[in-house]
Every structure is written in structure tokens, then in C-alpha cells.
Amino acid sequence: MTMDEIISFMDGLDGVLTVRPAPGDGSPEISWGDTFFSYAPDGVAPATAQPFATIVTKDYPGDTASALTRPDTFRVNIAAGTAAFLHWTGHAPREPATAEVDFTAVDTVLAHPLYGSAGWLAVVNPGPRTEAATRELLGIAHQGARLRHERRAELRS
Template sequence: MGEEEIIALVAGLGSVRVDRASKDSGAPEVAWGDTFLTYEPGGRASGRGFQPFVTVVTKDYPGFDTVSDLDREGVFRVNVAVGGALFTEVVGHSPAEYAAAGVEVDFTESDRLLPHPVYAVQGWVSVLCPGPRTGERLRELVGAAWRRAAARHRARTTGQAPWER
């Protein structure tokens, strides 16, 4: 799966704002070329501080996020906010257990679902250059993250708890 295919998959779920960081977008230069996908009905910012539920990053962020070695030619990483339960299913440890255990992870390995190198404790997973081993599962995780983001959006905009419908 390429970057554009992933972005189209997420955007195709509906109510997704696609922000491509660039000079014109006003994003910091370090983020230029990266894509942030946020559940946002109407495609516009509501001013409520909603965060992306999927990101596609194409380079290292010096001094912050470098362990995936994204500066290699053709390498990108998809990050998905799946929450604690799915994180535990994918990684084999809860986010807190993962953080406490100091589990060794090769964050440069392609086509393998991994904890996010920085945001694992918040329930984010990632995959470098998704391919045959991870493509289908990544699609499932993106769908679950979209449903989770929709529920959180609904809760914050209507006061309705995510488990209420």
C-alpha cells in the first residue's frame, strides 16, 4: 500500500479532513510532506481541538522522532490511534505495560505492525511501508480508529458519551 492509497482509504470513510502539511498550509517546515487525517464532519475545523486519528509521515523529526529512520528513500510510516484494547491485541501488551516493560522493538522494520515509537502509551500503532503482511489488518485498524474518532467527536460535540447512541 502506498501513501496515496492509504490517504484515499481513510478519506473514503467519510467525514475525514485531510491536512497535507506544506508551506502554504502554514505547517512547520519539519512537517511538510506529512498528512494528518482527522474525523471532522463537514471537513472543516470545529475549533474543538480534535486530533488526527491517522497520520502518514515521510521523514524523521529531529530531536523527537527518529528511531524509524524515515529519511531513507521511499520509506514512510502510517500511524493509527487504535486505543488501549486494540493496541494490546496488536502489540501483545497494554500501552502502560509496553511503556513499563522497555520492550525491544526494531522500529525500522517494514510491513510489520509496531507500537508507535513516541505515542504508544496513548494507544497508537504504526507500520512502515505497509505491504502483504499488514495491509488487510491495517485496513481493519483504520476502520476501528475511524469509529473511535467518530464516537469521540460525537461525545465532545453533543455531550453524548461514546457508548451512548
């Protein structure tokens, strides 16, 4: 899967706001080239909700385990939730992994190297082995974000 294929898939889901920071738009330079997906049916970035999925194209300070400095390497980060996390990793988000994890592995669904304890999964360069799973997990994350948005809207009314 390419980044463009992932972005196209996400843009096909209802209420998704796709943000692609770039020079001149006021976003921090470190975010340029990355992509952030939020549930925002009104098209306005939510002030209180974080994206439910991202594509990162480089290492961030404190987040270098996936070695995204390799050429043509990116990572899809997905707020998949506890059930999906348990299914893919074999342990609950706050429990330690039972084996050493190679966060540089490509085309493999893994716990996110930093946010796994919050139920986030990650895939470096999704390919033939993980394309269907990546789409499914993005759909699960989208559904979760939509439900959270609806609960917040109910509380406000």
C-alpha cells in the first residue's frame, strides 16, 4: 500500500478530515509530509480530540524505534482499541509483550512503539500481508472516533 492509497481509502470514509501539513500552512516543520486523520463531519479540526490515525514519514524525537529514516519508509499509526490490539499482539495494551518486538519490521501489524499502552497499533510500509488488516483496523479506528464524537455531541446537547 502506498501512502496515497491509504489517504484515498481514508477520504472515502464518512466524516474524515485529512490534514497534510506543509510549508507555509502554519504547521510545525516536523509535521510536514505526515498525514493526520480525524473524525470531523463538519470539516473543522476538533479542538479536543486527537487524530484516530496518522501516517508518519520520519522519526520524531523520542520515537525512533521504527527507523523511519530508511528510504521510502513510513508508518501507519492506528488507534485500534483494546480488542483489536489484543487480537494482533496477544496481550492487553498495558501488559508487556511476551517477546521482543522488532519495531522496524515492515508489512507487520505491531504495537505502536510509544502508544501501544493506549491501544495503538502500527504498520511500517503496509504491503500484501497487511493491506486487508490495515484497512480493517483503520475502519475500526474510524468507527471508534465516530462513536466518541457522537457521545461528546450528546453530552453537549
